[in-house]
Amino acid sequence: xxxxxxxxxxxxxxxxxxxxxxxxxxxxxxxxxxxxxxxxxxxxxxxxxxxxxxxxxxxxxxxxxxxxxxxxxxxxxxxxxxxxxxxxxxxxxxxxxxxxxxxxxxxxxxxxxxxxxxxxxxxxxxxxxxxxxxxxxxxxxxxxxxxxxxxxxxxxxxxxxxxxxxxxxxxxxxxxxxxxxx
Amino acid sequence: xxxxxxxxxxxxxxxxxxxxxxxxxxxxxxxxxxxxxxxxxxxxxxxxxxxxxxxxxxxxxxxxxxxxxxxxxxxxxxxxxxxxxxxxxxxxxxxxxxxxxxxxxxxxxxxxxxxxxxxxxxxxxxxxxxxxxxxxxxxxxxxxxxxxxxxxxxxxxxxxxxxxxxxxxxxxxxxxxxxxxxxxxxxxxxxxxxxxxxxxxxxxxxxxxxxxxxxxxxxxxx
Numbered sequence: 001x002x003x004x005x006x007x008x009x010x011x012x013x014x015x016x017x018x019x020x021x022x023x024x025x026x027x028x029x030x031x032x033x034x035x036x037x038x039x040x041x042x043x044x045x046x047x048x049x050x051x052x053x054x055x056x057x058x059x060x061x062x063x064x065x066x067x068x069x070x071x072x073x074x075x076x077x078x079x080x081x082x083x084x085x086x087x088x089x090x091x092x093x094x095x096x097x098x099x100x101x102x103x104x105x106x107x108x109x110x111x112x113x114x115x116x117x118x119x120x121x122x123x124x125x126x127x128x129x130x131x132x133x134x135x136x137x138x139x140x141x142x143x144x145x146x147x148x149x150x151x152x153x154x155x156x157x158x159x160x161x162x163x164x165x166x167x168x169x170x171x172x173x174x175x176x177x178x179x180x181x182x
Numbered sequence: 183x184x185x186x187x188x189x190x191x192x193x194x195x196x197x198x199x200x201x202x203x204x205x206x207x208x209x210x211x212x213x214x215x216x217x218x219x220x221x222x223x224x225x226x227x228x229x230x231x232x233x234x235x236x237x238x239x240x241x242x243x244x245x246x247x248x249x250x251x252x253x254x255x256x257x258x259x260x261x262x263x264x265x266x267x268x269x270x271x272x273x274x275x276x277x278x279x280x281x282x283x284x285x286x287x288x289x290x291x292x293x294x295x296x297x298x299x300x301x302x303x304x305x306x307x308x309x310x311x312x313x314x315x316x317x318x319x320x321x322x323x324x325x326x327x328x329x330x331x332x333x334x335x336x337x338x339x340x341x342x343x344x345x346x347x348x349x350x351x352x353x354x355x356x357x358x359x360x361x362x363x364x365x366x367x368x369x370x371x372x373x374x375x376x377x378x379x380x381x382x383x384x385x386x387x388x389x390x391x392x393x394x395x396x397x398x399x400x401x402x403x404x
Contacts, residue, residue: 024229099231099362103404127364131387164402169384170242172398173356176212176382177221177326179247 017050018043019090021083023098026058029143030115031076034094035062040072042150049073052086092155094146097125102132106161112138113153115146137161198347205346210381210396213354221354223248224324227255227262228332232360235403236330237269239358245273250285252322256334257290289318291334312337323351330358331368343379358384359397361404365389 020034031053033039043051053062053076067073080086087093087108094113095101105112114129126140133140136159141149174181225240227233245251251270255262270286294308315337327342329335335357345351357380359371364387367375374380375394383397391399 099360099404100234103231103234103361124366124368125362127366128362131364163404164386166239166242166400166403168400169239169356169358169398169403172382172384172400173243174247176356177247177354178213178218179244 013049015050016048016091017052017089018048018092018094019052019054019086020094021054021086021096021101022056022058023096023101024056024079025096026056027096027115027117028058028060029117029119030094030096030146031055031058031060031062033115033143033146035060036147039147039150040074042147044070044072046150048092050075052076052090054078054080054083054086097129099125099128102128102138103161103163106132106137107163109160111155111158113141113146113149114138115141115143118142132161135159201347205343206378209346209378218247220247220249221325222250222252222322223326223328224252224254224322224338225266226327226329226332226335226338227253227259227266228330228334229256229259229262231362231404232331233262233265235358235361236328237265238403239328239330240269245277248326250287252287252289252324254289254291254318254334254338256293256332258293259290263288263290289322291315291318291338293334294337295333316341319345325351325353327353327355328358329356329370331360331363331370333370336370336373339374339379343377354381355379356382356384358400358403359386359390361386361402363387363390367394 020030022030034051034053040051049067050073055062055076055078057078062076063074064076065071065074084104087105087110090110092113093105093110094115095105097114097116102112102114116126116129129138129140132138136157138158139149139153225236227236253263253266266288292307292311292314294311295304299307319338319341323345324342327339329339339355342353342355346353355374357371357374359367363371363385367390375383375397383394384400385391385394385397386400386402388399391397
């Protein structure tokens with residue numbers, strides 16, 4: 001898998017950003033999980049330098065950090081119209097299980113860990129993440145297992161996702177309505 | 183007198199039943215008109231992932247065949263219609279034409295129940311939503327309905343089916359189950375499948391096609 005954008009931070013370390021996104025709602029359990037000191041140590045150990053958190057409507061505020069030597073630079077925001085740019089400049093994406101976020105990230109060929117929100121009533125979202133994890137396109141975790149997923153992960157083993165398209169549906173609809181084949 | 187009413191009612195009920203059976207027989211079978219020009223099309227949009235999938239489907243369809251197009255989204259959802267507008271703008275730009283004012287329309291519909299709303303107040307809001315859906319459907323009377331999951335498509339499709347029975351308008355209803363549904367159908371999908379309201383029912387994962395054999399497995403749209 002491709003690494004993030006080239007560049008280095010002020011101490012000359014190659015910049016490697018972990019981007020966390022919760023989507024349009026809130027997912028405090030995830031924000032809290034990535035705000036743990038042990039978790040940040042694991043990220044540092046894996047060579048990541050920055051942690052950027054899109055926290056949505058959540059109420060848990062993570063700790064910011066300027067990243068004094070040998071610690072992670074941590075920043076957060078609530079919403080942004082340029083999520084795509086953040087995804088593009090990330091080396092690793094940790095996302096909620098919404099299909100929009102998942103496929104946007106996979107299309108950019110970024111390593112992805114999907115964290116399933118177990119507090120949701122209708123938790124069908126786990127289905128998609130688990131299926132794609134079985135097919136080795138991403139890792140699937142829960143807030144409490146995220147830490148272990150990152151320590152154990154091997155990004156080399158992830159397979160690129162080839163986006164599908166709607167032509168089979170369009171064909172059947174056209175035939176049904178009596179339109180000639182193109 | 184009483185006997186007359188009973189006979190009258192039973193005749194009407196039997197006629198409606200025969201009509202319903204006829205509709206169910208005809209539903210799901212291809213349109214017999216072999217040289218259609220275009221069909222007025224209602225596109226039901228949902229939030230987030232749903233809209234992205236629908237836009238992929240619209241990009242695969244010939245816009246001249248599905249015209250005019252009516253986009254509909256929940257009144258609380260501003261994003262989806264905005265996305266539909268930018269899709270239409272880019273389509274028009276690509277074709278190098280200016281879209282006629284009535285060729286594309288955008289509408290909003292009341293939702294029967296917002297997330298977290300109590301069940302008691304939702305009886306009233308469901309009624310309001312139904313009347314609103316009926317009003318919109320009478321105005322549009324689409325020949326084709328494309329939908330892929332949001333709850334708002336249920337009243338619209340049910341009314342379209344009613345229009346078929348009563349003879350107001352024949353329509354073809356296409357339902358694409360969301361890519362997020364791998365092992366179980368959504369409630370909307372289940373209703374449209376079980377009641378045979380959808381003429382064609384598409385699923386994006388093979389497992390669902392095995393459980394629901396009348397569905398077409400079409401692979402992933404994303």
